[in-house]
Amino acid sequence: MKVAPSILTCDFAHLAGEIKRIEASGADMLHLDVMDGVFVPNLSFGPPVIERIRRVTGLFLDVHLMMAYPDRLLEAFASAGADSLNLHVECDSPLGPALEKIRSLGLKSALTLKPGTPAEAVFPYLDQLDMVLVMTVEPGFGGQKFMAEMMPKVTAIREEIHRRNLAVSLQVDGGVNRQTAVQAAKAGADIAVAGSALLGDPDPRSFVEALHALS
Numbered sequence: 001m002k003v004a005p006s007i008l009t010c011d012f013a014h015l016a017g018e019i020k021r022i023e024a025s026g027a028d029m030l031h032l033d034v035m036d037g038v039f040v041p042n043l044s045f046g047p048p049v050i051e052r053i054r055r056v057t058g059l060f061l062d063v064h065l066m067m068a069y070p071d072r073l074l075e076a077f078a079s080a081g082a083d084s085l086n087l088h089v090e091c092d093s094p095l096g097p098a099l100e101k102i103r104s105l106g107l108k109s110a111l112t113l114k115p116g117t118p119a120e121a122v123f124p125y126l127d128q129l130d131m132v133l134v135m136t137v138e139p140g141f142g143g144q145k146f147m148a149e150m151m152p153k154v155t156a157i158r159e160e161i162h163r164r165n166l167a168v169s170l171q172v173d174g175g176v177n178r179q180t181a182v183q184a185a186k187a188g189a190d191i192a193v194a195g196s197a198l199l200g201d202p203d204p205r206s207f208v209e210a211l212h213a214l215s
């Protein structure tokens with residue numbers, strides 16, 4: 001399984017150094033959590049910070065938009081250097097046009113489901129997607145506990161992707177550590193977002209290697 005470290009719990013006063021540390025771990029991409037204080041009860045960062053991150057790393061930038069109206073800033077995230085834009089199914093922007101817009105900007109498109117949203121909510125959009133993200137915590141904060149009860153949802157989406165013969169990646173986000181990653185891989189996820197567990201690990205390289213060995 002691939003590893004997408006989330007920088008949400010890193011030391012933001014030393015962001016470039018934290019990103020170098022993540023690069024050295026052998027991680028596959030960066031997961032950037034954008035929060036608007038409306039869709040989730042927290043704020044994080046937006047396009048200007050992503051633009052600065054783009055200048056210090058060549059890693060693929062996967063941007064998780066926890067925003068009520070993500071369509072208002074799609075161009076701004078694209079110009080900032082995002083590689084993929086990930087919208088919540090539950091947001092208030094019309095999804096079909098927003099997904100089309102993301103692809104027309106030359107970026108990969110993804111949809112995310114909160115824990116209370118069923119697998120089927122994403123099925124009508126699967127043809128327009130490069131990735132689906134199943135939240136394994138309530139979005140808004142790093143460092144929460146993995147919800148193992150989301151695994152049947154991961155499996156249901158994996159089966160639908162397979163049934164329709166699509167090349168869509170399936171990500172889990174929230175509470176992923178060396179143990180919970182095993183459950184997620186078994187359920188059918190092929191990318192794990194990992195924030196606090198990876199950044200807090202004394203040996204991030206071996207953390208990434210352990211997850212790479214899962215399938």
Ligand code: DX5
Pocket residue numbers: 006008009031033064137138139140141142143144173174175176193194195196197
């Ligand atoms: C939660 C974010 C996650 C979070 C993951 O709202 O979407 O990406 O930062 O952090 P950990 O791995 O600490 O749960």
Ligand code: ZN
Pocket residue numbers: 006031032033064173193
């Ligand atoms: Zn996230």
